[in-house]
Amino acid sequence: MLTYNMDVTPESVWKRTTPSEAELAQPYYCTEAGVFYAQQHFSTARTDKESYILFYTLRGAGLIEQGDDRVLLRAGQALLMDCRKPQRYATAPGQHCWHHDWVHLDGAGVAAMAEWLIPEGKLTPITLTDQKVEEQFKTIFAELESGTVDSMLQVSLALHQLLTLCAQGLLNQEQTESNQQVIQQAAQTIREKYNQPLSLNDLLRQAHMSRSYFLRLFRRYMGTTPYNYLISTRITQAKALLALTDRSVSEIGREVGFGDASNFSARFSAAVGQSPMQYRRSALHQAEKEQE
Numbered sequence: 001m002l003t004y005n006m007d008v009t010p011e012s013v014w015k016r017t018t019p020s021e022a023e024l025a026q027p028y029y030c031t032e033a034g035v036f037y038a039q040q041h042f043s044t045a046r047t048d049k050e051s052y053i054l055f056y057t058l059r060g061a062g063l064i065e066q067g068d069d070r071v072l073l074r075a076g077q078a079l080l081m082d083c084r085k086p087q088r089y090a091t092a093p094g095q096h097c098w099h100h101d102w103v104h105l106d107g108a109g110v111a112a113m114a115e116w117l118i119p120e121g122k123l124t125p126i127t128l129t130d131q132k133v134e135e136q137f138k139t140i141f142a143e144l145e146s147g148t149v150d151s152m153l154q155v156s157l158a159l160h161q162l163l164t165l166c167a168q169g170l171l172n173q174e175q176t177e178s179n180q181q182v183i184q185q186a187a188q189t190i191r192e193k194y195n196q197p198l199s200l201n202d203l204l205r206q207a208h209m210s211r212s213y214f215l216r217l218f219r220r221y222m223g224t225t226p227y228n229y230l231i232s233t234r235i236t237q238a239k240a241l242l243a244l245t246d247r248s249v250s251e252i253g254r255e256v257g258f259g260d261a262s263n264f265s266a267r268f269s270a271a272v273g274q275s276p277m278q279y280r281r282s283a284l285h286q287a288e289k290e291q292e
Helices: 108-117 132-143 149-174 177-192 200-207 211-222 226-244 249-255 261-272 276-291
Strands: 002-005 013-016 029-039 043-046 052-066 069-074 077-082 087-091 097-106
Touching: 029 052, 029 132, 029 149, 052 108, 052 149, 069 077, 077 108, 077 149, 087 097, 097 108, 097 132, 097 149, 108 149, 132 149, 177 200, 177 211, 177 226, 200 211, 200 226, 211 226, 226 249, 226 261, 226 276, 249 261, 249 276, 261 276
Parallel strands: none
Antiparallel strands: 002 043, 013 029, 029 097, 043 087, 052 069, 052 077, 052 087, 052 097
C-alpha cells in the first residue's frame, strides 16, 4: 500500500523502467529514480516494496521513519533503506524543502552492501563530501530509460559506485581518532587482564558505548570480536608457558584464565590444532634442533 502527498516543484524528475532479464541478473539494477524538489508538505508512506531505496539530500532535510528508527537526513547525507518493511519519509518538520536524489535499486550486490550500510537493520545517515555522488545520479537519470546493453551497464556501475561511496563515508565516520583510542584501550585491557574473569560488560563500562556499536568498531579495528581476541591472547600466553616452563597443563590452564584442564585442552586444541602436550613436545623438539 502506498500513500503520498506529491508536494514537489515542476522541475522534479521521476523516471521508471521495467528491468529486463539481463538487468535482473546484474548485481546492481534500478527500477525507479528521480530528483525531487520537495516542498514543506511532501510525504510518502509505504507498507512494502521489493527493493531498496537510496536517498541523497541536496538541500533542506528529510525525516525518514521505519520501525523504531526516526532519523533526519540533512544536506550532504545519504541513506540506504530496505523498502520491504513499512516506512515513511517526508520533508522534515520546520523545513521549507527537501531537495533530494533518490533511486530504487536491488540485486545481490545491493543486498550484500546493505548488511554494511544498514548495520543491524538500523537507519544510518552517512555524510558524503565527494562530488562524484551527484555525477553518479546524473548518469542514472540519463541512462535509465534507454534500454540498451550499454546503458544497463552504465546504470549498474553507477549504482555500485554510489554504494561504494556510501561504504567509504560510513567507514570515515567510524574511523575517528577517539573511537580508535577507545578500541585500543579495550584491547590493552584484554591483554593486561586476560587471566582474570573479563566480560563484555566490563569493556562496555570502560568504553561508554552501546553494545552493538562497540562490537562493530572492535571488529573494524581489531579484525575479530572481543571474545575471540581474549581467547587468542590466552592461547598465546599458554604457548609461551608450555614451551618455556615445566608447569603442568592444568596449572597453565588456570594461570591463563581457562580454569579447568579439560576446558583449556579443548580450547587450545581447537585453536592450535594440537593438544597442549603435543605442542609442548613439538616446541621442545624444535628448540633441541636449533641448539644442534
